[in-house]
Amino acid sequence: MFQEFLNQFGTNTVGGLTAGAIYALVALGYTMVYGVLRLINFAHSEIFMIGTFAALFVVLQFGITAPTGLAMVGVLVMLILVAMAASGGAAVLLELAAYRPLRKRGASRLAALISAIGASFFLQELFKLVIIQPVFDKPGGNQIGSPRFLGRETLFSIGDTKVQLYHVIIVVSAIIMMIVLDQTVTRTKIGRGIRATAQDPETAVLMGVNIDVIVRMTFLLGGAMAGVAAVLYLGAYENTKFDIGFLLGVKAFTAAVLGGIGNLRGALLGGFALGLLENWGAAFFGSTWRDVIAFTVLVIILMFRPTGILGESLQRARA
Amino acid sequence: MLLEIEDIHVHYGKIAALKGISIAVDEGEIVTLIGGNGAGKTTTLKTISGLRPLTSGRITFAGQDISKMPGHKRVLAGIGQAPEGRGIFPGMTVHENLLMGAYARKGEVKAELDEVYDLFPRLAERRTQAGGTMSGGEQQMLAIGRAMMTKPKVLLLDEPSMGLAPMLVAQIFEIIQKINERGTTVLLVEQNAQQALQLAHRAYVIETGRVVKSAPASDLLDDPEVRAAYLGGDLGVDGDAPQDGEPAAKEGQVATPNGDASTREGA
Amino acid sequence: MRPKLVRLGGIAAAGMAISLGLAACGGGSGGGKGGEGATELTIGVMGDLTGPDRALVIPPANGAELAVEEYNKKNPKVKVKLKRYDTQGKAEQAVNQVNQAIKKDKIAALIGPAFSSESRAVNPILQTNKIPSVTPSATATDLGKSGWKYWHRVVANDDAQGPQLAEFVLRTAQPKKAFMLSDQGEYGVGLAKSVGDTMKAKGVQIAEDKVDAQASDVSSTVAKIKSFQPDFIFAGGYYSFTGKMLKQIRDAGITALYASGDGSVDPALVDAAGKEQADNVVLSCACKIPFKSTATELKTFADAYKAKWNTDPLIYGTEGYDAANAILKAIEAGATTSEQINEKLKATDFAGVSKQIKFQENGEIATSLIYVYKVTKGEISLLGEADKAALQ
Numbered sequence: 016m017f018q019e020f021l022n023q024f025g026t027n028t029v030g031g032l033t034a035g036a037i038y039a040l041v042a043l044g045y046t047m048v049y050g051v052l053r054l055i056n057f058a059h060s061e062i063f064m065i066g067t068f069a070a071l072f073v074v075l076q077f078g079i080t081a082p083t084g085l086a087m088v089g090v091l092v093m094l095i096l097v098a099m100a101a102s103g104g105a106a107v108l109l110e111l112a113a114y115r116p117l118r119k120r121g122a123s124r125l126a127a128l129i130s131a132i133g134a135s136f137f138l139q140e141l142f143k144l145v146i147i148q149p150v151f152d153k154p155g156g157n158q159i160g161s162p163r164f165l166g167r168e169t170l171f172s173i174g175d176t177k178v179q180l181y182h183v184i185i186v187v188s189a190i191i192m193m194i195v196l197d198q199t200v201t202r203t204k205i206g207r208g209i210r211a212t213a214q215d216p217e218t219a220v221l222m223g224v225n226i227d228v229i230v231r232m233t234f235l236l237g238g239a240m241a242g243v244a245a246v247l248y249l250g251a252y253e254n255t256k257f258d259i260g261f262l263l264g265v266k267a268f269t270a271a272v273l274g275g276i277g278n279l280r281g282a283l284l285g286g287f288a289l290g291l292l293e294n295w296g297a298a299f300f301g302s303t304w305r306d307v308i309a310f311t312v313l314v315i316i317l318m319f320r321p322t323g324i325l326g327e328s329l330q331r332a333r334a
Numbered sequence: 335m336l337l338e339i340e341d342i343h344v345h346y347g348k349i350a351a352l353k354g355i356s357i358a359v360d361e362g363e364i365v366t367l368i369g370g371n372g373a374g375k376t377t378t379l380k381t382i383s384g385l386r387p388l389t390s391g392r393i394t395f396a397g398q399d400i401s402k403m404p405g406h407k408r409v410l411a412g413i414g415q416a417p418e419g420r421g422i423f424p425g426m427t428v429h430e431n432l433l434m435g436a437y438a439r440k441g442e443v444k445a446e447l448d449e450v451y452d453l454f455p456r457l458a459e460r461r462t463q464a465g466g467t468m469s470g471g472e473q474q475m476l477a478i479g480r481a482m483m484t485k486p487k488v489l490l491l492d493e494p495s496m497g498l499a500p501m502l503v504a505q506i507f508e509i510i511q512k513i514n515e516r517g518t519t520v521l522l523v524e525q526n527a528q529q530a531l532q533l534a535h536r537a538y539v540i541e542t543g544r545v546v547k548s549a550p551a552s553d554l555l556d557d558p559e560v561r562a563a564y565l566g567g568d569l570g571v572d573g574d575a576p577q578d579g580e581p582a583a584k585e586g587q588v589a590t591p592n593g594d595a596s597t598r599e600g601a
Numbered sequence: 602m603r604p605k606l607v608r609l610g611g612i613a614a615a616g617m618a619i620s621l622g623l624a625a626c627g628g629g630s631g632g633g634k635g636g637e638g639a640t641e642l643t644i645g646v647m648g649d650l651t652g653p654d655r656a657l658v659i660p661p662a663n664g665a666e667l668a669v670e671e672y673n674k675k676n677p678k679v680k681v682k683l684k685r686y687d688t689q690g691k692a693e694q695a696v697n698q699v700n701q702a703i704k705k706d707k708i709a710a711l712i713g714p715a716f717s718s719e720s721r722a723v724n725p726i727l728q729t730n731k732i733p734s735v736t737p738s739a740t741a742t743d744l745g746k747s748g749w750k751y752w753h754r755v756v757a758n759d760d761a762q763g764p765q766l767a768e769f770v771l772r773t774a775q776p777k778k779a780f781m782l783s784d785q786g787e788y789g790v791g792l793a794k795s796v797g798d799t800m801k802a803k804g805v806q807i808a809e810d811k812v813d814a815q816a817s818d819v820s821s822t823v824a825k826i827k828s829f830q831p832d833f834i835f836a837g838g839y840y841s842f843t844g845k846m847l848k849q850i851r852d853a854g855i856t857a858l859y860a861s862g863d864g865s866v867d868p869a870l871v872d873a874a875g876k877e878q879a880d881n882v883v884l885s886c887a888c889k890i891p892f893k894s895t896a897t898e899l900k901t902f903a904d905a906y907k908a909k910w911n912t913d914p915l916i917y918g919t920e921g922y923d924a925a926n927a928i929l930k931a932i933e934a935g936a937t938t939s940e941q942i943n944e945k946l947k948a949t950d951f952a953g954v955s956k957q958i959k960f961q962e963n964g965e966i967a968t969s970l971i972y973v974y975k976v977t978k979g980e981i982s983l984l985g986e987a988d989k990a991a992l993q
């Protein structure tokens with residue numbers, strides 16, 4: 016068992032980082048909304064799902080197949096922009112329809128959570144029953160494949176481990192997006208508004224912060240990050256389905272908690288940590304134990320560090 | 335009148351916190367609200383800032399009815415507040431906290447920053463420290479400085495002396511006076527009635543959501559009922575308070591325990 | 602296929618209770634079930650017609666309707682009316698439907714139920730009311746061991762598929778190392794185990810892994826397969842899972858022969874895996890699907906089916922047609938009561954589209970045939986019977 020684990024260590028590390036990058040980007044949405052509203056946006060997984068379908072639509076519409084070189088970069092950027100717009104827009108609408116009315120009425124957090132769960136199911140069923148069939152001409156319940164748009168060329172090898180182009184693209188894109196978001200939250204006015212609202216919403220109003228705008232921006236940014244994740248996901252695994260977000264959402268939320276919910280850098284760390292743990296664990300004990308291992312580690316970490324690895328949260332984070 | 339509150343009622347759910355409060359603040363004044371715990375002082379300030387909605391009544395500011403104006407817009411209109419408990423953003427540096435004060439405003443902030451750092455040299459020294467790690471007194475200075483960054487026409491202060499050592503209280507009160515002298519109207523909520531009344535021009539006494547007295551501050555200092563209820567039937571918090579009967583004009587009759595408050599000479 | 606295999610055991614018992622009550626009401630007259638001199642008989646076709654697994658049931662129902670239409674065109678003495686009963690895949694609903702079919706519509710025979718779970722609930726009721734049934738698609742092995750006297754099926758049971766596919770691969774590809782991959786469901790795990798056990802007994806080295814069908818990242822499993830270096834991979838599960846795995850396995854540069862079972866016999870497998878990656882995949886099924894076959898009997902059926910339904914016959918289409926014909930031939934031969942139809946079914950022996958239709962004493966099909974398919978350039982095509990076909 017241990018020998019096998021060592022043999023596959025490199026490959027599993029590369030795969031784990033790739034999956035982890037996607038977890039991390041999705042985790043950002045959970046973490047930001049939680050930071051600002053103390054709400055677990057259950058429907059965030061569907062925001063991700065919508066991004067995958069938006070990207071798939073463009074891929075099919077333009078008949079994109081296996082672009083290389085600069086063309087591939089161009090395709091990737093275009094897909095990311097489209098998916099960011101789709102997911103970001105969907106997130107804003109979600110907030111408007113499912114959360115804002117409750118917030119204005121000062122409803123309890125439990126009510127908001129129920130609304131979130133309802134919105135999640137609603138969006139899934141909407142895609143399954145109404146949207147997918149006419150747009151993609153496939154039964155709404157089907158898994159739909161995507162043509163290749165991220166190259167599989169081997170860039171370099173470390174021992175037996177081949178690092179392919181798409182591995183690098185995914186990890187690098189995720190890190191770039193993280194830096195962009197981190198800088199947005201640290202340096203821009205809207206970012207200061209987000210942090211102020213997360214840390215003390217009442218005082219933020221006394222500073223002239225329009226909470227409605229901040230909440231909308233939070234959903235927009237979180238949704239846009241899910242859109243980026245969706246494109247990378249589609250590029251890596253080349254398929255999507257109406258309920259594709261569910262398990263991934265659970266994992267991403269776990270990553271957010273693992274890193275310290277409300278903490279942007281924690282989401283990145285948690286995402287990579289979870290991706291690696293899953294793959295290493297699966298190699299060691301068999302894939303059946305994959306989720307068990309990941310969640311066991313989560314429980315253990317939370318036992319000793321209830322606030323996650325980085326501990327701090329957006330409320331207290333200095334950055 | 336710069337700020338006029340007419341017969342406002344405010345509820346938390348079904349519970350009435352304010353049951354018809356009327357207060358007026360004229361330009362250039364320091365007006366203080368005193369009252370016991372739970373009287374409704376904080377609620378009054380929150381309502382003026384737009385954090386709590388009115389059930390009924392009217393608030394006019396600079397000739398404009400702002401009763402329905404959302405809170406974040408009132409800041410731009412000229413209402414600044416240093417809230418109860420200071421409301422420092424713990425994860426932001428001192429400098430960032432101050433910049434938050436200028437959040438809604440467009441254009442340069444340099445002049446205001448300089449002025450705040452001039453008023454509170456302590457803050458200038460601690461520019462890059464996280465707000466959450468500052469001492470209570472420093473946080474209070476930061477809260478006031480940050481409110482000043484909004485360039486308020488009226489500055490609402492909610493118990494700036496809460497939890498501070500007497501020496502610091504004196505220093506804070508001196509700065510409030512300085513701020514007022516530089517042209518900002520002040521509405522001050524205090525439990526530290528003695529010093530508030532010495533500083534203010536006029537005062538209102540609030541009990542259970544109603545104004546029970548309003549008079550020039552110096553009159554209330556002599557008022558036996560007020561003395562009994564809020565001034566402990568005796569002098570202020572420390573023995574250095576001014577002599578009985580001495581008028582508490584704003585010209586520096588602030589209780590200062592020692593010569594530490596030298597800055598007031600510079601006003 | 603067996604998507605609904607796992608169901609509450611209690612349902613069979615409930616069905617039994619209801620059927621007893623029903624027998625009491627019916628007074629044993631047997632009046633509605635045809636009778637001498639009848640000029641029209643009603644037969645039913647039952648299964649999930651509108652629920653989540655309707656894709657498995659609509660082709661056999663349509664095949665049955667085609668058979669009935671062809672029969673009536675011959676102007677027989679006794680005409681036949683086919684009635685559809687929708688269970689939405691739920692055993693409870695199947696019990697309701699069968700009671701209605703017997704009491705109200707007085708069916709003479711039933712094609713179905715489509716799924717094994719439904720069959721467990723419905724068959725005892727049919728037995729009590731002495732109504733014969735022929736199922737085109739319920740493959741659970743235990744159905745043949747229940748001692749039902751009125752039950753038949755035109756498809757091999759689940760015990761046949763794993764060993765026959767394994768033998769086919771052993772005969773045509775001679776693997777030395779085989780990797781058994783499955784999702785974590787009962788169906789996929791069971792089939793992979795059956796294939797693996799057969800191969801192991803023949804000296805093939807076996808490794809295995811079970812993957813969460815919902816997981817997106819399966820790189821650790823792919824790494825495991827890669828380091829094992831198998832020359833054969835079997836994937837147990839449904840097409841979305843087996844297709845997804847196939848894609849990532851091929852993308853990792855693993856070229857071993859890849860096979861899967863009836864859960865993957867669906868053009869959507871190619872969608873999930875990609876056209877290139879799906880090339881040369883081998884699939885097995887107790888069902889016989891014509892696809893683009895040029896064999897006369899298959900082509901005649903497929904053309905007629907397409908002319909009527911404007912779509913190609915997919916899974917269990919031929920079996921639905923054959924099941925209906927077994928009953929229709931009994932009626933054509935003069936059976937006018939349920940009892941008579943059942944008698945004639947015992948002696949049935951004719952060349953159906955899917956296979957020779959001849960039943961064993963217990964109602965099982967006489968020869969348990971498994972068919973193998975292969976994907977070429979994105980199209981699934983029939984190779985033939987697993988024990989004879991060659992892997993071109």
Ligand SMILES: Nc1ncnc2c1ncn2[C@@H]1O[C@H](COP(=O)(O)OP(=O)(O)OP(=O)(O)O)[C@@H](O)[C@H]1O
Pocket residue numbers: 346349350351369370371372373374375376377378418525
């Ligand atoms: N969020 C709230 N929910 C319900 N009741 C509240 C809330 N905030 C204040 N109250 C009630 O409203 C009344 C006025 O409270 P307020 O905070 O305005 O008093 P205060 O005069 O500022 O008291 P203190 O001197 O203790 O700060 C009190 O009875 C208080 O219990």
Ligand SMILES: [Mg+2]
Pocket residue numbers: 375376377418
């Ligand atoms: Mg208060």
